[in-house]
Amino acid sequence: MASNKDVIRGTYEASPAQKGERLRAAxxxxxxxxxxxxxxxxxxxxxxxxxxxNVFQRLATEWIDYRAEAHTYLEDGDHVAAFGVYSGTYRATGKAMTATFAHLYTLKDGQIVRMEQVVDSAMVLRALDPGA
Incomplete structure (x- = not known):
């Protein structure tokens, strides 16, 4: 059986089509x-x-080449943290961004029951602002 960290890692480290299916399964x-x-x-x-x-469809349609690339995973029992960088270009403004993130997951019986995002949202909001 895969560890909780492996479950989470599998949702980030796959092709775009696989990521969605792996997340649905997890x-x-x-x-x-x-x-x-x-x-x-x-x-x-x-x-x-x-x-x-509310999240992934909007990211796919409102951004060009949007990515969430995790570089570090930490596991503590039923909790896994993934740390990484978002990047992409907002279609409406043509502005690119990079922003650091932490995703905090809680798993039960190998399935995700909760995810909470921590992000440098200022970097993302700058890309959305046509006047910035």
Whole structure:
């Protein structure tokens, strides 16, 4: 059986099509996903469909070459932290950004039951602002 860290690592380190399928498989049906206050997609979403519609579909349509690349994973029992960098270009402004993130996961029986995002949202918001 894969470790909790391996479950999380598998959602980042795959092709774009595989990432979505791996995340769907890793999420508990009632998983909560919290995007940080101040981030453009801020809020808490429950279940894969809500997470996909409110976060991942928007990232795919509003950004060019949006990436979340994790470089470090830490595991402590049922908790896994992934640290990395977001990058991409916001379509509406043509502005590129890079921003550091930490994703804090809680797993139960090998499935994600909670994710909380910590992010340097100022870097992202600059890309959204046509006047900045």
């Amino acid at each position: 999420l508990a049906p009632d998983a909560t996903w919290t995007e940080a206050a101040g981030f453009p997609y801020a809020g808490t979403y429950v279940g894969f469909d809500a997470i996909a519609a």
